Amino acid sequence: MHQDLVVDAHGIGKEYGRGAARFSALSDVTLQIARGECVAIVGKSGSGKSTLMHVLALLDAPDTGRLSIDGVDTRQLSARQLTTLRNRTFGFVFQQFFLTPGTSVLDNVTLPLEIGGTPPRQRRARGMAVLEQLELADKARSNANDLSGGQKQRVVIARALVGEPSVIFADEPTGNLDSATGAIVEETLFSLNRDRGITLIVVTHDEDLAARCDRQIVLRDGVVVSDSAAVAA
Amino acid sequence: MRATDLVAKAARNTVRSKTRTTLTVLALFVGAFTLTLTTAVGAGVTDYVTKQVDSLGADDVFVVTRTAAATTDGPVAYDPETSSASTGTTAPALPGASGSDPLTEGDLDELAAFDGILSVDPIQVAAVDYVRYDGGSRYELTINPTSSITRSDLVAGEQLDSSAGAGQVMLPSDYVDALGFASAEEAVGSVVTLGITDVLGVQSTVDATIVGVSRESLLSSGAGANTALVADLVEVQSAGVDTGDPRYAIAVARFDADLSADQVSALKADIVDAGYGAQTIQDQLGVIKTVIDGIIGVLNAFAVVALLAAAFGIVNTLLMSVQERTREIGLMKAMGMRSGTVFALFSLEATVIGFLGSAIGAGVAILLGTALNGALAAGPLAALSGLSILLFEPGAILGIILLIMVIAFLAGTLPAARAARKNPIESLRYE
Numbered sequence: 149m150h151q152d153l154v155v156d157a158h159g160i161g162k163e164y165g166r167g168a169a170r171f172s173a174l175s176d177v178t179l180q181i182a183r184g185e186c187v188a189i190v191g192k193s194g195s196g197k198s199t200l201m202h203v204l205a206l207l208d209a210p211d212t213g214r215l216s217i218d219g220v221d222t223r224q225l226s227a228r229q230l231t232t233l234r235n236r237t238f239g240f241v242f243q244q245f246f247l248t249p250g251t252s253v254l255d256n257v258t259l260p261l262e263i264g265g266t267p268p269r270q271r272r273a274r275g276m277a278v279l280e281q282l283e284l285a286d287k288a289r290s291n292a293n294d295l296s297g298g299q300k301q302r303v304v305i306a307r308a309l310v311g312e313p314s315v316i317f318a319d320e321p322t323g324n325l326d327s328a329t330g331a332i333v334e335e336t337l338f339s340l341n342r343d344r345g346i347t348l349i350v351v352t353h354d355e356d357l358a359a360r361c362d363r364q365i366v367l368r369d370g371v372v373v374s375d376s377a378a379v380a381a
Numbered sequence: 382m383r384a385t386d387l388v389a390k391a392a393r394n395t396v397r398s399k400t401r402t403t404l405t406v407l408a409l410f411v412g413a414f415t416l417t418l419t420t421a422v423g424a425g426v427t428d429y430v431t432k433q434v435d436s437l438g439a440d441d442v443f444v445v446t447r448t449a450a451a452t453t454d455g456p457v458a459y460d461p462e463t464s465s466a467s468t469g470t471t472a473p474a475l476p477g478a479s480g481s482d483p484l485t486e487g488d489l490d491e492l493a494a495f496d497g498i499l500s501v502d503p504i505q506v507a508a509v510d511y512v513r514y515d516g517g518s519r520y521e522l523t524i525n526p527t528s529s530i531t532r533s534d535l536v537a538g539e540q541l542d543s544s545a546g547a548g549q550v551m552l553p554s555d556y557v558d559a560l561g562f563a564s565a566e567e568a569v570g571s572v573v574t575l576g577i578t579d580v581l582g583v584q585s586t587v588d589a590t591i592v593g594v595s596r597e598s599l600l601s602s603g604a605g606a607n608t609a610l611v612a613d614l615v616e617v618q619s620a621g622v623d624t625g626d627p628r629y630a631i632a633v634a635r636f637d638a639d640l641s642a643d644q645v646s647a648l649k650a651d652i653v654d655a656g657y658g659a660q661t662i663q664d665q666l667g668v669i670k671t672v673i674d675g676i677i678g679v680l681n682a683f684a685v686v687a688l689l690a691a692a693f694g695i696v697n698t699l700l701m702s703v704q705e706r707t708r709e710i711g712l713m714k715a716m717g718m719r720s721g722t723v724f725a726l727f728s729l730e731a732t733v734i735g736f737l738g739s740a741i742g743a744g745v746a747i748l749l750g751t752a753l754n755g756a757l758a759a760g761p762l763a764a765l766s767g768l769s770i771l772l773f774e775p776g777a778i779l780g781i782i783l784l785i786m787v788i789a790f791l792a793g794t795l796p797a798a799r800a801a802r803k804n805p806i807e808s809l810r811y812e
């Protein structure tokens with residue numbers, strides 16, 4: 149087996165609803181993602197992409213199957229340990245920005261560190277460092293509301309990055325942006341993967357964005373119908 | 382999450398939605414303001430009454446008369462042997478004083494023989510014509526009959542010494558200027574001359590040393606004289622004429638201060654059974670205290686109603702806030718904030734609102750109350766020296782602030798629990 153698997157999922161199943169309304173959002177999903185990979189999860193709307201991402205990111209528990217993150221079987225972990233693991237290991241970029249209004253850019257960016265219990269001085273230093281990288285240092289004191297769409301999404305990326313995660317999950321990261329700013333955001337995410345070896349898992353229905361990733365996992369009705377890495381593995 | 386960050390975040394969140402926080406704080410403000418003032422009035426009046434009780438006498442005395450006092454409970458059963466028909470033509474009796482036979486020396490001995498009674502002193506009345514100092518102007522003066530056994534609210538000097546052999550006088554503070562003293566402190570130790578007319582119409586004088594200067598009080602007024610001075614005055618007054626067996630309207634029986642409340646009641650019942658009227662100072666003040674407590678109770682009830690309304694305000698404010706911040710809560714939970722921390726964040730936010738409302742309310746009440754105190758003391762209440770109608774006690778104010786913070790916290794638990802239950806995936810779903 150691969151030695152450095154960040155995600156190792158086996159036979160994942162997830163159902164919604166009860167009785168007659170019951171249906172399978174995911175069934176028997178098995179996949180492995182190695183450290184440093186750039187993976188796209190693609191499929192039509194309603195195919196189960198977001199559900200899969202939520203399971204992999206420990207936001208939702210699967211009904212069946214097992215999942216290991218960084219070699220740790222998540223079924224062995226308490227709820228408290230799961231939240232800590234999520235805080236330490238993952239960064240999130242959602243389709244919407246989810247910036248806290250009326251709060252400074254710096255405070256928004258350092259939120260994961262605040263939740264993780266990093267002391268204020270270190271939080272500030274780390275927050276300023278990532279804002280510097282994303283060329284937003286001059287906006288640190290601004291109200292998060294007062295930024296343009298592209299700037300907001302870069303703030304979101306800075307927030308995903310500040311905790312130095314090993315995996316960044318991005319759910320439709322360019323879905324809400326015009327093509328020019330979308331391109332900039334894509335470039336920023338790919339460079340993080342390229343230059344820093346951060347594992348990137350992108351959920352998208354955008355074929356072009358998916359094509360730029362090293363590997364595409366295609367879902368249809370909750371089932372993996374193709375995985376471009378499966379041939380290699 | 383670090384505790385300090387949690388508190389700071391809660392505080393920052395309260396100022397984020399300013400209008401709503403302001404309105405909620407305002408409701409709490411009203412409650413805190415009212416409660417602070419009513420508590421202060423209660424403390425002020427209680428403090429004043431306590432001082433008055435001290436000036437009336439210690440807690441260990443009965444005021445004794447020959448027959449049952451008029452303020453005892455209920456009608457007296459008719460007994461053909463002892464009862465006499467009431468004609469209704471006599472003037473209404475003063476409680477515990479007139480309408481009763483005088484006490485004789487024999488009565489005093491009988492009273493002194495009761496178990497638990499330490500001493501019995503008759504109250505003698507000395508009618509002084511005037512007081513003067515160092516040949517200055519003469520001023521009328523009333524000697525308070527019970528002064529030899531009571532304590533005064535002192536401005537300067539000491540209490541009267543009933544065991545002293547020399548005559549001592551306790552001067553009311555408004556005589557200090559009139560008699561020509563620069564200050565109350567200067568008056569203490571000086572010797573004044575008291576003018577008195579005896580039964581034969583001859584005026585003579587008695588000297589007495591000022592041992593203290595007393596504040597004018599609601600329940601006892603006039604100058605005080607110790608036992609020795611009263612004896613001197615009474616002797617001069619009688620001019621050596623034998624008026625027969627001495628008779629007294631009232632006597633003061635001092636009982637053992639170690640007696641329990643039950644024992645005091647039993648002793649009182651024994652004395653009443655023997656045909657006397659006996660009342661403690663507490664009996665006499667009970668009515669006043671009941672009235673004051675009643676008024677303060679009503680005012681406090683208003684404050685509590687205001688606080689209850691405010692508590693619903695907090696529930697409402699925070700529920701709206703939780704609704705509005707669903708996304709934010711979902712995001713924080715997705716990033717690894719535990720449900721317990723979310724609960725703590727929102728209930729702390731309520732507590733911060735509670736602190737703001739109560740601290741501002743109490744602060745404004747203190748400022749306003751202090752100003753009011755000054756105005757009242759200079760104006761309408763000038764006659765009641767020593768009364769500050771509002772007494773702000775740090776402990777009570779701290780208690781009010783804590784109480785309101787607890788109420789706010791409790792009100793915050795409902796919205797906080799709702800926030801803590803939020804599912805991050807549901808919260809982050811976008812339509």
Ligand SMILES: Nc1ncnc2c1ncn2[C@@H]1O[C@H](COP(=O)(O)OP(=O)(O)O)[C@@H](O)[C@H]1O
Pocket residue numbers: 164165173191192193194195196197198199200
């Ligand atoms: N909480 C839920 N309750 C019921 N059905 C759900 C829930 N979440 C998702 N689904 C359903 O599961 C399927 C997969 O949804 P999702 O993973 O969001 O798809 P995608 O992200 O690919 O559009 C959809 O049919 C969706 O309606």
Ligand SMILES: [Mg+2]
Pocket residue numbers: 197198199
């Ligand atoms: Mg989706």
